[in-house]
Amino acid sequence: MKEIYLDHAATTYVRDEVLGVMNKYFQDEYGNPGSFHTIGLRSKRVIDSSRELVRDIINAKRTDEIIFTGSGTESVNLAIKGLVEKLEPLYGPAHIITSTIEHEAVIETLNYLEKERGYSVTRVPVDKYGLVNPKDVEDAIREDTILVTIMYANNEIGTIQPIEQIGKICRKKKVLFHTDACQAGGVLDLNVENLKVDMMTLNGSKIYGPKGIGMLYKKNSIKLVPLIHGGGQEFGYRSGTQNVAFIIGFSEALRLGQAERFWETKRLLELRRMLEDGILKNIPKTFLNGHPTKRLPNNANITISDIEGEAMMLYLNEYGICTSSGSACTSLTLEPSHVILAMGLPYEVAHGTLRFTLGRKTTKKDIEKIIEVLPGIVETLRKISPVNVNMDKLEIQGEKVYAN
Numbered sequence: 001m002k003e004i005y006l007d008h009a010a011t012t013y014v015r016d017e018v019l020g021v022m023n024k025y026f027q028d029e030y031g032n033p034g035s036f037h038t039i040g041l042r043s044k045r046v047i048d049s050s051r052e053l054v055r056d057i058i059n060a061k062r063t064d065e066i067i068f069t070g071s072g073t074e075s076v077n078l079a080i081k082g083l084v085e086k087l088e089p090l091y092g093p094a095h096i097i098t099s100t101i102e103h104e105a106v107i108e109t110l111n112y113l114e115k116e117r118g119y120s121v122t123r124v125p126v127d128k129y130g131l132v133n134p135k136d137v138e139d140a141i142r143e144d145t146i147l148v149t150i151m152y153a154n155n156e157i158g159t160i161q162p163i164e165q166i167g168k169i170c171r172k173k174k175v176l177f178h179t180d181a182c183q184a185g186g187v188l189d190l191n192v193e194n195l196k197v198d199m200m201t202l203n204g205s206k207i208y209g210p211k212g213i214g215m216l217y218k219k220n221s222i223k224l225v226p227l228i229h230g231g232g233q234e235f236g237y238r239s240g241t242q243n244v245a246f247i248i249g250f251s252e253a254l255r256l257g258q259a260e261r262f263w264e265t266k267r268l269l270e271l272r273r274m275l276e277d278g279i280l281k282n283i284p285k286t287f288l289n290g291h292p293t294k295r296l297p298n299n300a301n302i303t304i305s306d307i308e309g310e311a312m313m314l315y316l317n318e319y320g321i322c323t324s325s326g327s328a329c330t331s332l333t334l335e336p337s338h339v340i341l342a343m344g345l346p347y348e349v350a351h352g353t354l355r356f357t358l359g360r361k362t363t364k365k366d367i368e369k370i371i372e373v374l375p376g377i378v379e380t381l382r383k384i385s386p387v388n389v390n391m392d393k394l395e396i397q398g399e400k401v402y403a404n
Contacts, residue, residue: 001320004366008206008298008359009155009183010324015208015360018253022210025245033242034231043244050251057258058200059191060217067216067237068247072182072203074227075216076105078237079178079199080149082224084113087146093118097140097148099132100125100342101156103180106149107338120144128396129291130159130343138169145175152181152195153188156339156355157290158299160188167196176222182206182214186257187265187297192217202254204246208360209253213246268297268358271367275356276300278371283378285391287401289340289353298358303345305389307381309353315377321370324355344397349389 014022025046031039033047051063060066069075080096087094098110100123113119124136132150141148148170153160163179170177178199181190185207192200199222203214216237218224230239280286285305304312309325316323325337336350356370394401 003320003322004362004369005322006356006358006362006366006370007322007324009158009355009357011205011211012208012359014210014249015253015256017256018209018249021252022245022249025248029244031244033244034233043242046244047242047247050247053251053255054215057190057254058217059193062220064235065217065220067218067234068242068250069214069216069234069238070212070243072180072201072206072214073105074238075201075203075214076103076149076178076180077109078216078224078227079201079218080106080109080113080147081227082237083147083176083222084117084119085225086223088117091144091146093120095120095122095142095145097122097124097137097145097150097175099123099150099161101130101154101159101339102149102151103155103182106151106180110149126159126342128343128399129294130154130157130289130339131291131294132161132166134162134165134169137166138173141169141173141175145173147176147178149178149180152179152184152200153296154290154339155183156337157301157343158183158296158357159290160184160294160296163195163197170198171196183296185254187261187268190258198222204250204253207250207253207257210246210249213243213250215250264360265297268362271358271362271364272297272300274364275358275367275370276302278367279304279374282371283375285389289343289345296357298362300356300358302354302356303340303349304352304354304378305349305391306352306385306387307378308351311381312352312354312374312377315381316370316374319369319373321373324357325353346394348387349394 031043033044051066054066055063110121114121122140124132124140126132150161150166152163167177176198179197180201182203185202198219200217205211226237228239233239233242279302287303289301313323313325340350340353
């Protein structure tokens, strides 16, 4: 039985081209970039060229604005906590703005600052499509606001936020702006000047690069306190022997993703429409979550009422079809997605969510297989379900949900 992997928002495989450039840095070119002999200097040159490549891709001004980290989560923590530690001696516990649908890396970092350090956090709402209104961000800015952190594209529903508009507001108000762009790395414009961001987080595991590598872009004028102290690598912001193989793998994956994003987006959109049409037209009481057009091309988040997403996911798994019912980072909890709830779906309906995230190896036959088996799974589970949602009365933020 062929395995059909539709969970690319959780992680991607390492593509052959990326593995190809990484391999020799495990055995043949093993030098420590901090060493001053020939072998070490060769490793340093590889890191320097990787940093230059990333700088050019995101249109940063300087190579020292690119800090390689151990993950996207570490990058988020460095951006937020590093700024807080730098500014707190001057301003004390201040004010930070975020949204209600951020990744757990942002959510838990801000929860810690709020509960343990006395910071004030404003979480701006989203509309029924999961979109942040830039005006809400502007209205939330106070005299003591030091940071706005809003994700570029959501990992669960794929909705793409108006980052450029928010960035313009932050610049006008002289407030620093960070975006978690991990889901955007292979498919959206990463030009930091266009986006008007001061800091941006990316990672390797979402762009067909290795796991355990990420980066933080930060403007040179921004000073942070490092999370990890030691030998002063990464311009003093991230001590520890640099992972040469993973750094070059990350930069190559980013290069390939950005080079191929236009034609790959077109291909993914065609497959996604086929999947959505096949589910929404053939299974009653279903509807799409997220914005209909301002959404990542590989993301289809669908609510199938009256049954739990986890049950559907397990049944699909028996057919070799790998999906998810929310974020991989919260897969151990049975609570419905905070993203789905933030958009206004009732608790009992939010449980019935499936997330399909397509990738480079997804084919038309894969989509046809899902459309073939899913209606039978839904019919089986609905027969034993105690839930029966009245779709005629179902509303999201005061507006009716139009289901088939």
